[in-house]
Amino acid sequence: MSLEQFQDRNVAEQNYFHVDIPDYPTTGWGKVKRAASRTFKGELFVGLWVVFREMIKFDIHTVQYPKEKLPVGPRYRAVHEMQRLFESGTERCIGCGLCEKICISNCIRMETKLDENSRKLVTDYTINLGRCIFCGYCAEVCPELAIVHGPRYENVSDQRAHFTDFSDMLTPIDAAISGTQKEFDGFGAVTPHEDERVKTTPLAY
Amino acid sequence: MENNITITIDGKEIQTREGEFILNAARANNIFIPAICYLTRCSPTLACRICLVEADGKQVYACNAKAKDGMNITTTTENIETEKRAIMEVYDVNHPLECGVCDQSGECELQNYTLEVGVDSQSYSVPDTHKEAVDWGLIHYDPALCIVCERCTTVCKDMIGDAAIKTVPRGGDALNTDYKAQMPKDAYAMWNKLNKSLIGTADRSDMLDCTDCGECTAVCPVGALVSSDFQYASNAWEQKQVPATCAHCSAGCQISYDVKHTDIENSDEKIYRVKNEWNYVSLCGAGRYGYDFQNADAVKDETAFNAAIAAFKKADTIAFTSSITNEEAFILRRLKEERGYKLINNEAKVFKTFLDDYSKISGQQLYGADLKMVHASDFVVSIGSALKTDNPNARFAFNNSITMNKGAGLYFHPIKDPVIDGLSKNVMSINHAPLQEETALYLMLDLFADKENLPKDITKYLDSFHSKKMITIEETIKEEIIEKVMVKQLNKETGEEEEVEVEKKKMVPKKVSKEVEVDDNALLAQLGAPADFDEKLQKFLKKKEKFSLMVGPDLYTHPNSRNLARLVALVEKYTQFELVMIPALANTLGVSLICDLDEEVGEYTIGYNTKADFTLSALGDGDLDMPALNQQEGTLTSINKRVNPTNVALSYGGYVLNDIANALGLDAKYTIDYTKELGVVKGFSRESFDDLPNHYTNSGEEVRGYLLKRIGIRRSSNESVNELEDIAIQSDIVYLANPVLQFTAFTNASHQLHGEGGLYGSEAFMSKHALNAGDKVNVKTAQGEVRAVMIHDNKIDGEIAYLPTFDVNLNSEALFSGYRFSSASYTKV
Numbered sequence A: 001m002s003l004e005q006f007q008d009r010n011v012a013e014q015n016y017f018h019v020d021i022p023d024y025p026t027t028g029w030g031k032v033k034r035a036a037s038r039t040f041k042g043e044l045f046v047g048l049w050v051v052f053r054e055m056i057k058f059d060i061h062t063v064q065y066p067k068e069k070l071p072v073g074p075r076y077r078a079v080h081e082m083q084r085l086f087e088s089g090t091e092r093c094i095g096c097g098l099c100e101k102i103c104i105s106n107c108i109r110m111e112t113k114l115d116e117n118s119r120k121l122v123t124d125y126t127i128n129l130g131r132c133i134f135c136g137y138c139a140e141v142c143p144e145l146a147i148v149h150g151p152r153y154e155n156v157s158d159q160r161a162h163f164t165d166f167s168d169m170l171t172p173i174d175a176a177i178s179g180t181q182k183e184f185d186g187f188g189a190v191t192p193h194e195d196e197r198v199k200t201t202p203l204a205y
Numbered sequence B: 001m002e003n004n005i006t007i008t009i010d011g012k013e014i015q016t017r018e019g020e021f022i023l024n025a026a027r028a029n030n031i032f033i034p035a036i037c038y039l040t041r042c043s044p045t046l047a048c049r050i051c052l053v054e055a056d057g058k059q060v061y062a063c064n065a066k067a068k069d070g071m072n073i074t075t076t077t078e079n080i081e082t083e084k085r086a087i088m089e090v091y092d093v094n095h096p097l098e099c100g101v102c103d104q105s106g107e108c109e110l111q112n113y114t115l116e117v118g119v120d121s122q123s124y125s126v127p128d129t130h131k132e133a134v135d136w137g138l139i140h141y142d143p144a145l146c147i148v149c150e151r152c153t154t155v156c157k158d159m160i161g162d163a164a165i166k167t168v169p170r171g172g173d174a175l176n177t178d179y180k181a182q183m184p185k186d187a188y189a190m191w192n193k194l195n196k197s198l199i200g201t202a203d204r205s206d207m208l209d210c211t212d213c214g215e216c217t218a219v220c221p222v223g224a225l226v227s228s229d230f231q232y233a234s235n236a237w238e239q240k241q242v243p244a245t246c247a248h249c250s251a252g253c254q255i256s257y258d259v260k261h262t263d264i265e266n267s268d269e270k271i272y273r274v275k276n277e278w279n280y281v282s283l284c285g286a287g288r289y290g291y292d293f294q295n296a297d298a299v300k301d302e303t304a305f306n307a308a309i310a311a312f313k314k315a316d317t318i319a320f321t322s323s324i325t326n327e328e329a330f331i332l333r334r335l336k337e338e339r340g341y342k343l344i345n346n347e348a349k350v351f352k353t354f355l356d357d358y359s360k361i362s363g364q365q366l367y368g369a370d371l372k373m374v375h376a377s378d379f380v381v382s383i384g385s386a387l388k389t390d391n392p393n394a395r396f397a398f399n400n401s402i403t404m405n406k407g408a409g410l411y412f413h414p415i416k417d418p419v420i421d422g423l424s425k426n427v428m429s430i431n432h433a434p435l436q437e438e439t440a441l442y443l444m445l446d447l448f449a450d451k452e453n454l455p456k457d458i459t460k461y462l463d464s465f466h467s468k469k470m471i472t473i474e475e476t477i478k479e480e481i482i483e484k485v486m487v488k489q490l491n492k493e494t495g496e497e498e499e500v501e502v503e504k505k506k507m508v509p510k511k512v513s514k515e516v517e518v519d520d521n522a523l524l525a526q527l528g529a530p531a532d533f534d535e536k537l538q539k540f541l542k543k544k545e546k547f548s549l550m551v552g553p554d555l556y557t558h559p560n561s562r563n564l565a566r567l568v569a570l571v572e573k574y575t576q577f578e579l580v581m582i583p584a585l586a587n588t589l590g591v592s593l594i595c596d597l598d599e600e601v602g603e604y605t606i607g608y609n610t611k612a613d614f615t616l617s618a619l620g621d622g623d624l625d626m627p628a629l630n631q632q633e634g635t636l637t638s639i640n641k642r643v644n645p646t647n648v649a650l651s652y653g654g655y656v657l658n659d660i661a662n663a664l665g666l667d668a669k670y671t672i673d674y675t676k677e678l679g680v681v682k683g684f685s686r687e688s689f690d691d692l693p694n695h696y697t698n699s700g701e702e703v704r705g706y707l708l709k710r711i712g713i714r715r716s717s718n719e720s721v722n723e724l725e726d727i728a729i730q731s732d733i734v735y736l737a738n739p740v741l742q743f744t745a746f747t748n749a750s751h752q753l754h755g756e757g758g759l760y761g762s763e764a765f766m767s768k769h770a771l772n773a774g775d776k777v778n779v780k781t782a783q784g785e786v787r788a789v790m791i792h793d794n795k796i797d798g799e800i801a802y803l804p805t806f807d808v809n810l811n812s813e814a815l816f817s818g819y820r821f822s823s824a825s826y827t828k829v
């Protein structure tokens, strides 16, 4: 086993490195040069020309958001939803921790414990959407289709981390019981014809 | 052990030892052979049969087939692959599909091998049975997950010695008989056995009654045996392993603290469990469950720190315990050099004195052997140690050598120990009276010393214990008797058949008693050895080659310890026994080598982990906080004379001893800067901390820290020893020892082991004094008196009770004048 990580005692500087940024201009002339070079780059006029061209064509496709909204596809990956089982309404998440493991931004954390019925109980679950890159891995890996991506892309807050109250993500219980919870078709959902590909296991009874 | 033969595995030539199992040879050379049931250091059980290989054209089990010179081994043939596939399919029959929540998931050998072999469909089936999970206190057993590999029962018997669990009937339907013909042979045989058994307690009671080492949970390849506390607490893969050294006893086991953030809100690391390399090191329950003894929430309290500096300036004495690292001990040594403090640590002091006296005769600074040698020996003697609680690993070594090497052992201790007695029928306990440890050592000389070379005085003295006596023995002899029998004979004259009487000689066995003259050894009588001692010993000693002797703290604290040390040295010198001394606490050996300890306490004392005028405490109950051993990096010196590194598992926010030392004029950035400096101490090396490794290799080689150098000491030609004095402890006796799972206040600080100490006594003790568990008892000795709760301990027997040291509220040490036994009176209140 490598002991390297235990030999770095400089806790404050761990995991940080410097990125290459040109030094800020310090003289007045330097500042003027920077402003001029940023302002008169050719790209500006390319952009202006495109807008002007489309304007004079009078062929406008603009969606009148928020009065109009484009439909989102099933594979769209916005803020997560936590699903429930139909009928019983039990939360689908079994606390396997695969989403926590696979998450590449390391933004899922969960707490589990043994409950009175000797089952694994998820006592707390969070996604730090301030870090989430909406890659969809968590939804794909989830063996229970418990964590999925929803279509909710409208979030207003000064912190993405505010969108993640667990109770907001969780399907309301009446929606699960009444069967109105939408089954997820996106990333990680069961593919069609899955049944045909499963080999049966012999049973002795 | 030398590699002396060459074998070929899959075309690769490797060196190994004659008689080594093929599996171990392969592992040592990084060749993978699947194996589930085999445990290194334990006997092969052939439960899983997946380790099939072909050796010189014959299919054998790699875990129990021995390597021979020139052997040619193939790890895979078509038949072996078919067997493996069938074996893994069988293991998966009815195995619950609960990997998603199983605690073993991610480190499960059933998962691993199922994927390795590529089981993607099932061909076999048998009706499942309903199996309730059971709660065995610290351990949880879910039979539904059990694959009956028997690793748990094997380790419990061959290594630990409790033999507290065994295979029990499973119930349920038998296998479909057609399978016998259809299935690969080994897979069927394996399944047939599996389908008949499960694991249960050895006495078939509902509750597991054992010394709770938890080793069975460590070796269990699946989630069947798990720690109750860890159940569903965290997934294995979320844990970060911090390689460390157990801080509780002198065995210095290698462990890894498994840490992860405390919870969603709190990112501070928390220890969730302790793991070990169970193939090469076995933990006791204190090491496994007593991990969270950290000094939590300590902060840099400047006022307290300044008070500490003022106290150090005022003090002339530092008292401390041996639960500190070598580096801290070295800081204390440096402080003594700089500022002239007296260093007080009685427990290490007596050990040091013992070592010094021993060195005078042996000419060595340290005892010659280690526990590894005990594992390898076949005749082991233990004197002066409550083995199973003083150093659990010494007990494992005692048991392992006896079970694995067809060995035998003698256990000299005043307290009768049913666990030791239960290890094997080849263990004989001699429960002598306290203070008779000296007699036991004389007996060792008498029985085993090379009398030719032993100093004449001693031989003569030993002879004085022998006399002749007449005893009556019953003997079976063959006696010739003459029998009259009727036989049919043909009368030649008459031609008729008639019966005649003839005499026949016949030998018949007959019991006679006769008087014989035998040797009478008064030492045996003095020790209260069993009547059949001689006879049994003769049997025990047959075909024995490697002898080891373990001596323990009862000797170091004995009033005649100086003489005992000399006797121990003589035993090592004049007998074939290799010697191991059991240091009492985690770093007693290190402290006694590093610090020059004093006896007299001065005016004003600083206590480190012990109460004094100004107290530094890693338990958080002193005037200034110190880090506990799981919050520190540093080294600890083990019974195996090894300097083992340990790393920081949990963060610590307060001041450390090094800060104080720096304020007092020493200069080191980190405590571990002193690791290198240890080189000035006899035996230690000048290695820096970051260069110290801490792991085992695939061949089981211990690559941890470094070994203390062997240092010769000038030997004195005087080998005289004092004769036995007639000393005894009158009246009732109390002993100073800890119950199973406890060592110090630190083990008691952990949440799983926390408890209240009391007076521990056997059934016999309680009935003698008319006490019941839960009664309050006043224990009074010449030194003082404590009030304790009576606690029934079924792991001891006889009429001696003991008081523990792990519960600081009891202050039991105050009742003893040094020696671990004391006369005492008990009154119920």
Ligand code: SF4
Pocket (backbone or CB within 6 Å): A102, A103, A104, A105, A106, A107, A108, A127, A131, A132, A133, A134, A135, A136, A137, A138, A139
């Ligand atoms: S979408 Fe990707 S980044 Fe976001 S929580 Fe899931 S796995 Fe993590």
Ligand code: SF4
Pocket (backbone or CB within 6 Å): A092, A093, A094, A095, A096, A097, A098, A099, A100, A138, A141, A142, A143, A144, A145, A146, A147
């Ligand atoms: S992967 Fe799915 S079931 Fe597993 S913990 Fe995450 S949400 Fe729960």
Ligand code: SF4
Pocket (backbone or CB within 6 Å): B145, B146, B147, B148, B149, B150, B151, B152, B153, B199, B216, B219, B220, B221, B222, B224, B225
């Ligand atoms: S409990 Fe675990 S170690 Fe014991 S037999 Fe079952 S699977 Fe093997």
Ligand code: SF4
Pocket (backbone or CB within 6 Å): B139, B152, B155, B156, B160, B162, B163, B164, B165, B208, B210, B211, B212, B213, B214, B215, B216, B217
């Ligand atoms: S905890 Fe230790 S002693 Fe108890 S059954 Fe398991 S291996 Fe045996």
Ligand code: SF4
Pocket (backbone or CB within 6 Å): B246, B247, B248, B249, B250, B251, B252, B253, B282, B283, B284, B285, B286, B287, B288, B391, B392, B393
């Ligand atoms: S207390 Fe001793 S025997 Fe137990 S795990 Fe720790 S070092 Fe090993």
Ligand code: FES
Pocket (backbone or CB within 6 Å): B034, B035, B036, B037, B038, B044, B045, B046, B047, B048, B049, B050, B051, B052, B061, B062, B063, B064
């Ligand atoms: S490891 Fe050889 S039979 Fe199980």
